[in-house]
Amino acid sequence: MALRGTNQEFGRPYNRRIVLESIRLHGPIARGEIARRVGLTVQTVSTIVRELEEQGYILSLREEPKGRGLPPATLRINPEGGYAVGIHVTPLGINAALINLSGDVIESTHREAPNVTPDDAFELIGAMVLELTRLRAGGRVLGIGMALPGPFGVESMSFVGPTTLAGWKDVALRERLTVSTGLPAFFETDMAAAALGERLYGLGAGHSEYYYLYFGVGLGGVMVHEGTVLRGAWGNAGEIGHIPVVPGGEICPCGNRGCLERYLSLEALRRWNGSDADWVSEVAPIFHNAIAIIENLFDPETVILGGLAPIELLERLAGSAAGLHNSVSARSDRSSPRIMVASGGQHAVLRGAAALAVSGVLSPRFGQIFTAERDRGRDLLKIGGIAA
Template sequence: MALRGTNQEFGRPYNRRIVLETIRLEAPIARGDIARQVGLTVQTVSTIIRELELQGFVMGVREAPKGRGLPRTNLTLNPEGGFAIGLHVTPIGVSAALVNLAGKIVGTRHHPMARVSPEATFPVFQALIAEMQALRPKGRMLGIGVAMPGPSDVDSMSFVGPTTLEGWKGVPVRDRLAEAHVLPVFAGAELGAVALGERLYGVGREFRSFYYIYFGVGLGGAAVQDGTVQRGAHGNAGEIGHLPLVPGGDPCPCGNRGCLERYVSRDALDRRLKAVDPNATIETALTDHAGVVDAWIDEAAPVLRSAIATIENLYDPETIVIGGLASDALLERLLAATEPLMHSVAERSGRTTPRLTLSSDGQDAVLRGAAALAISGALSPRFGLLFAGEEERAERDPIMTGPSRKEVAA
């Protein structure tokens, strides 16, 4: 969808975000090109750019000389011009990261928890948020993004079993965090968050349409179509972990048998390790219990192979990206065992991209995605409409608060 601004004065908060979004997507880009793309006058764009430069959001980069005259100055986002805090809630604990505008992780922290109840988790949120803010005490904080495991509001799948958050039914996560913080809070499913992060910052930047398989405590996925994450009618699109792919297979807490995540997930491997050694961990499994890992891969790979063919036939992606809460070495072993892949619509002539791609983000994928929820949300033109026509509220707009260019440089 084309980004279009308005030359009406009341639309300045909206226009700031139109310009920023254009720079984020098209950088490096010149002022005149921005004006043509968004339908604003060059004067309006120049005024906005001056504001954004003073706020430390935007910086100019001169092109290399190509002949006579001064080379033009192109604009790009200043990576240190803004930050977002990403929170990721899982059945085994809570993680947090501070992420800059370029998607670089400044710092992370993981807080393991034996029982992730709302009563125990919200104080952990507060502590982690404070830790992340302390990493850049003078930095502009755009917002907080929270990624929650799904599916959402499905009694048989959302709150039952080891891959879900029991006791969280009806908990207004976003509202409770928003009450405690002046920063905007954005909450979403971990599958949508990880796909967004991959699209903005990972190998997904190379593709307009791809499918992300998230190897978490459970298993899920998300389709990205023409650069947009597909969320479904209720935000539950991509819950492939509950595809019943093994007839008469292992019982699943959802009530079905043979669900994909009972074989392919962190929980699936952990259950097999604990049956041999109660103290075993996935992080050391490749060295401490190589035989158990080999047996698990032999069992999981054929099921994953079927899931891959199903995904390809349903979504026709350019590639399938896989990542999550496991080491690259473990995921590489698992992907190698799926070869040869089954026949699907992905077997087209002239194909130049691999059918399977390992995520470049590793275990930080969801954290960057959670922060991306906040960055994309706070910078979105739609969010700017909240401030349109009320310039006296500019101090509440996160895009116009925080350090000046001098403070950023310092």
């Protein structure tokens, strides 16, 4: 995965985030190796490392000398150097977790809140965050990231229907989240947050090109390219659940008929009268069509199944892979299965949401690019219009 720094004059916060990310991914690691990996000079890396070490984000270690001279100091993340809160709001309820800089879940909590209103949700979130942060009283809580069903900003699809948060249209998400928690706030679609969490802490760490198929109340997915989630022109790339796959099929709240998530999602399973095993057999042909579409469009190393669905259900779906259609992914030289089940589990969304907050606070430009900037045609790394 290519994490590369920038030499533009306003790139210092971005470089700080890249260096920290490199230490997290590859530590213990020496300064020279960081410089080689991210494309910055050793001097630049050393300056950033000194700042990060002084601020308590990283630790420097030196092995006992085994001969002449001192071995180079190596760097690793200080897990207790900071924390972030990840929030996941779904049509079923609210999940939250306190997560350290290494991605470890310190504690998580859940509130049953079907079809929760924004006012009730932010009141609950405020109480949940207070409960979690008390576990590390005096610790540095960098920010909060919230994941919720997309898409965002689409008149006929956003916050419409049982697979999303009906009644949340035009809610000022970041502002409400900051007011209710007192923390710098960021937000993202749950499928993108889950893909980020899997890249940082799960199977995605071993792949640079993979598709994360998010199996939640609805269905979505994102392509991860060289470690980066592909966003699309308005930040909504990945709404695979609204691809019509059954001509004249069930009506979907988006207005189309036969959309994929009407047949392949937890909401579709809820409407099923038989057993989970029977349901998997029933929807396997549609699932195989979806995999063929993904593979032929994106040519991924693998498709990783994850989301809110129980691991047993995901494994049943993956177990039907013997019936997959021919596609560009049907290669004899594969090093990974065409379908894998995510290792990050349901915490992947929370870890990804928390990671958004860490990246956003340590590198404000990156945070805005990744979580909020959806104005078509604006490139914040080029215009430098945000204060670092």
